[in-house]
Amino acid sequence: MTKIVCDTRWIGPDEAGRFAREILARLGACKPLSLKTPLGGAWDALRIRRALKAARPDVYFSPGCSPPLGRPVPFVFTLHDLCLLRLSGEAMLGQRFHYRHVVRAAVRKAFRVLTVTEYSRQEIMRWTGVGPTRLVAVGCGVAPAFSPQGVRHSAPYPYLFFGGARRARENLPRLLAALKKSALDVQVRLVLAGKQDKAVGKLVFRAGVGERVAFAGDVPADQLPAWYRGAAAVIMPSLADGCPLTVLESMACGTPVLTSQTGALGEVAGDAALTVEPTDVESIAAGLRRIVEDQSLAQDLRRRGLERARAFTWDRVAQRIRGILDEAAGP
Numbered sequence: 001m002t003k004i005v006c007d008t009r010w011i012g013p014d015e016a017g018r019f020a021r022e023i024l025a026r027l028g029a030c031k032p033l034s035l036k037t038p039l040g041g042a043w044d045a046l047r048i049r050r051a052l053k054a055a056r057p058d059v060y061f062s063p064g065c066s067p068p069l070g071r072p073v074p075f076v077f078t079l080h081d082l083c084l085l086r087l088s089g090e091a092m093l094g095q096r097f098h099y100r101h102v103v104r105a106a107v108r109k110a111f112r113v114l115t116v117t118e119y120s121r122q123e124i125m126r127w128t129g130v131g132p133t134r135l136v137a138v139g140c141g142v143a144p145a146f147s148p149q150g151v152r153h154s155a156p157y158p159y160l161f162f163g164g165a166r167r168a169r170e171n172l173p174r175l176l177a178a179l180k181k182s183a184l185d186v187q188v189r190l191v192l193a194g195k196q197d198k199a200v201g202k203l204v205f206r207a208g209v210g211e212r213v214a215f216a217g218d219v220p221a222d223q224l225p226a227w228y229r230g231a232a233a234v235i236m237p238s239l240a241d242g243c244p245l246t247v248l249e250s251m252a253c254g255t256p257v258l259t260s261q262t263g264a265l266g267e268v269a270g271d272a273a274l275t276v277e278p279t280d281v282e283s284i285a286a287g288l289r290r291i292v293e294d295q296s297l298a299q300d301l302r303r304r305g306l307e308r309a310r311a312f313t314w315d316r317v318a319q320r321i322r323g324i325l326d327e328a329a330g331p
Helices: 015-024 044-055 093-109 118-128 172-182 198-207 221-230 245-252 263-269 281-293 295-309 314-329
Strands: 004-006 059-062 075-078 112-115 135-137 159-162 189-193 213-217 233-236 257-260 274-276
Touching (some): 004 044, 015 314, 059 314, 075 314, 093 118, 112 118, 112 314, 118 135, 118 263, 159 221, 159 281, 172 189, 172 198, 172 281, 221 245, 233 245, 245 257, 245 263, 245 295, 257 263, 257 281, 274 281
Parallel strands (some): 004 059, 059 075, 112 135, 159 189, 233 257
16 A cells, blocks of 8 residues: 655645645545644755655655655645745745745656646746646545535625635735725625734725725634625635635535636636636726626526536545555555
């Protein structure tokens, strides 16, 4: 039997963490990497190398971007996107150095590098110059908890749910400006996942939408389906995002989705979401008006979203990854 060591430190509540949880749960015999140190940092790749030399597995697999230094054993790792390099404000200098000098070298040494969309695959190919066979777009899936049946979050107003983080890629300043421009019914609120902090408070104040925005607080992963089901729509006009689980999970809950027409999100959404130009405030504002006011469109998006989401299964993704790992381990 193939001896696989996996980096379980990636398991968590965010999209990359949910990807890690779903895949590792389906891989079968997979021994955790014996590291208790946090992910990232200048020395993480060296620590992984040392741990692998001690464990001597047939293959090492990371469901996130944590490759070893060099090539101590055959390895496969996951690179969801290059947002840390593409967008200012996404990464500190040390993170950018790590990507350019450790991750890029690791892409060239890995047996395979996984990503979840063809958009990201092409982007990584251009960045690294590696051939197309080295990079594999394995897709992603939807957990059974994300379905139209179940608890619906109840609020005293109709709400649009924004589940993104407050990073530059999530495009929150333009979304707030679009909310102001949209002139939606004053009863409709934009609900932001997470707690209100000083930085977001300033953005809301400057946009002049203080009475139109509410905060959900920290939403545990197991409560996300209820928030999606209760929303009039899920809003995700990101500038860039390589892990499009929020779009798929919202569709699987039967909720209309507004998202970006470009990049990985547009690729996954297809014609099952209302797509907008994420750099154009007027485009986002028009999209907000349509998805709230056009009930015929909203119903059509619910139907198409449910159908689209059924095509994405974690079992299929995990089966493909398992085949790659067995191939990497050799005969």
